[in-house]
Amino acid sequence: MYRQGSRLLMRATAADGARLRVTAGSRPASQAFSTEVTEAPAVDSSFLEAWKKAAPNIDPPKTPLAFMKPRPPTPSSIPSKLTLNFVLPYQSEISNKEVDMAIIPATTGQMGVLPGHVATIAELKPGVLSVHEGNEVTKYFVSSGFAFIHANSYADIVAVEAVSLDRIDPSLVQKGLADFTQKLNSAVTDLEKAEAQVGVEVHSALNAALTG
């Protein structure tokens, strides 16, 4: 059935292939299908043995490591550029881009990340993320998320929502801020207080981003 299915659906897969080729330039290599990435030998042999004992007739399932390009090890000297990955749930905003510096809004304040930065896990608060590449600076307003900086000068920023600053409407920001401050004052339960608090934080950060 699958043999004939593949013959009949060759048109469909050719279309998929065309789409792949078209977007290959914009998509990062790390997101390539596993046919282009060799299976990393990271699947534990002890696990494979246990699997064979428990389920000898079923192929062992794949794991995410098999689908990801392995990261380079920590180089001995500090590299000149920072490789940045900025991902959102619905899009990879920046993937494997070489930049000079990134300023991320961590909960402890704005953090500048340069190549050779010490390995860090940072929790993000709502604020402005700016990416510096040569003379150009790209700014995004980030709602929240996490940032991982690895020792090999790879930085991963995972955010829930990010918009570029020119898409924010200042009047709506003011209105939202006023709304949530009022809700915070009139909140009764803990949950309402927490929600209102979150709203106030985000809107004041938006305000600061627009003015500062």
Next chain:
Amino acid sequence: MATVNEKQRTTGLKTSAFTKTVVRGKAAVRIMEKRKGERVFNGSDKIRNRMKSVRNIQKITKAMKMVAASKLRGVQTKTENSRGLWQPFVALLGDGFSVDVKKNVVITVSSDKGLCGGINSTSVKVSKALTRVYSGPEKETKYVVLGEKGKAQLVRDSKNRIELTISELQKNPLNYTQVAVLADDILKNVEFDALRIVFNKFHSVVSFPPTVSTILSPEIVEKESEAGGRLGDLDLYEIEGGETKSEVLQNLSEFQFSCVLFNAVLENGCSELGARMSAMDSSSKNAGEMLDRLTLTYNRTRQASITTELIEIISGASALEG
């Protein structure tokens, strides 16, 4: 002249050539009247009914294939865009696949609707095999099932191990907020040391292998990082933000869960549509083949019945001439 012929017919005398043609013509008219009015019971109408229903099935399955193909195009872009989401986590924490823990929770992602080939069975088979692999003294494995088809299969023999079932996930187009709420629900209700999400990863329209993504609870992450190994480098990372390391790790683990679950549900949705496309395609092809065979049988039956009637006419006519 007509009366003379009739008399001759009843007495069985030889008739002229003209009379023969008249007799044959009248008999043919009678048979044609029969066909218009009565039902000639020779099995051909049964075959005709079967052909009609098979043709309808072929149309329906073709339509279902088109619908699945058009839905697939939309979901596929979303899925490909969400693929970058779990990669930072795996780069940081590695793949927790081989980590042995006491409390495993297997989250099986399946579909709500059927007619999608064998993907739900493969997911359930892999989940059950995982339970066996991770079984042992003092260890327990529980299930959380997303989707009706997985629930139907797992309820049969693992009813008491199912903690939570969630259905109607694909009713509205998926977005991250919805999945985040779902992840929150699961985290609140289920105790776990490790979460294993079983889903079908979408490679192409004909290939969707089952995949397992692991998320370790913050306590296990700490334990593993102290023990060294893959997560051993975690200690080298400075923690920014939050009051304590464990709080940050807790947030990290929850965030990782929602991201990985989002990607898993999207990939499974894509695989479901791809599987449905190929299943409906082979179904309409089979219906076409069946229709061909039925048409041949129908024609054969029809021709046989016509031959029989012709024989009747001709033998009747030749009997009349003497």
